[in-house]
Amino acid sequence: MTTLExxxxxxxxxVDVQNGVVAEAHERDAVVANIATLVGRAREAGTPVVWVxxxxxxxxxDSDDWxxxxxxxxxxxxxxxxxxxxxxxxxxxxxxVLAGLGVGRLVIAGAETDACIRSTLHGAFxxxxxxxxxxxxxxxxxxxxxxxxxxxxxxxxxxxYWQHQTAPGRTAGTVATADVVxxx
Numbered sequence: 001m002t003t004l005e006x007x008x009x010x011x012x013x014x015v016d017v018q019n020g021v022v023a024e025a026h027e028r029d030a031v032v033a034n035i036a037t038l039v040g041r042a043r044e045a046g047t048p049v050v051w052v053x054x055x056x057x058x059x060x061x062d063s064d065d066w067x068x069x070x071x072x073x074x075x076x077x078x079x080x081x082x083x084x085x086x087x088x089x090x091x092x093x094x095x096x097v098l099a100g101l102g103v104g105r106l107v108i109a110g111a112e113t114d115a116c117i118r119s120t121l122h123g124a125f126x127x128x129x130x131x132x133x134x135x136x137x138x139x140x141x142x143x144x145x146x147x148x149x150x151x152x153x154x155x156x157x158x159x160x161y162w163q164h165q166t167a168p169g170r171t172a173g174t175v176a177t178a179d180v181v182x183x184x
Contacts, residue, residue, distance in 0.1 A: 003128040003169040007104030010182060012042040015052045015088055015110030015120055017072055020065025022111050025139040026151035032071050034137040034177040035109050043075060045182035048101050050079045052088045054116060086119030089127060098129075105130040105171075107180055109137035114154045121162060125172060135159040135174040 017035060022028050042049050051074055055061040061082065068074065079097045081088060088094050098106075106129050110117060117138050124131040138158070140151050148154065165172035 001169060001171050002104030002130045004104040007099070007102050009048070009102040010105040010107060011048040011050050011098060011101060011103040012038055012182070013050050013052065013088065013106050013108045013110075013120070013124075014039065014068075014072070015108065016054045016112065016116050017069055017110050018053055018059070018065065019067050019069055020059045020063070021054065022069060022139060023065075024141050025111055026142070026155065027139060031111075031137055031139040032069055034134070036071055037177055038107070038109055038134060038137060038180060039072060039075075041180070042107075042182050047182040048079070048103065049075065050081060050094070050097060052081045052083060052092075052094070052110070052116075052120075054083050056084055086116045087123035088116065088120040089123040090119075095127070104128070105132070107132045107134060107182070109134045111139050113138050113140040113151075113158050114143070114148065115140070118158060121165075121172075125165065125167060125170060128170065130171040131162075131165075132172070132180070133159065133162045133174045134177055134180060135163075136176050 059065045081094045083092045159174045163174040
């Protein structure tokens with residue numbers, strides 16, 4: 001139901017599941033395992049997997065921290081998008097990659113919930129994409145020392161509000177890994 005013309009396809013967008021981002025993340029191993037399940041199912045269905053990697057002054061491109069976690073090896077020919085801002089669309093070639101694949105629906109997983117996941121969800125939705133958040137396949141680190149809620153609360157709140165997100169001509173929602181349906 002995307003508002004993007006001639007974009008009937010779905011892609012799995014894996015955001016910032018990098019060594020330096022998820023090393024201390026809430027329920028890291030379970031989330032990475034769920035993302036691995038999603039990647040495997042997307043590949044089986046012929047759904048494109050697009051990998052997003054963040055770099056900034058605290059995480060240098062090509063460093064060990066910048067690498068995607070070893071449990072999630074990229075497949076041959078899968079797109080990689082490099083970003084420097086929270087929103088995976090901002091100042092990147094993500095839109096061009098997705099347009100080339102005919103993608104109008106995104107299934108989004110990764111890190112960090114309260115930063116790049118939220119920014120990317122909103123960025124996708126405002127650009128006309130249908131945007132589905134996989135509720136048990138995103139995580140964040142503990143930022144309570146800066147006044148943020150505990151990670152489990154951040155994740156639960158994001159799942160709740162994205163489940164009820166609406167806009168004309170687009171769909172949003174939150175689903176569990178087991179309930180994700182891939183395909184065109």
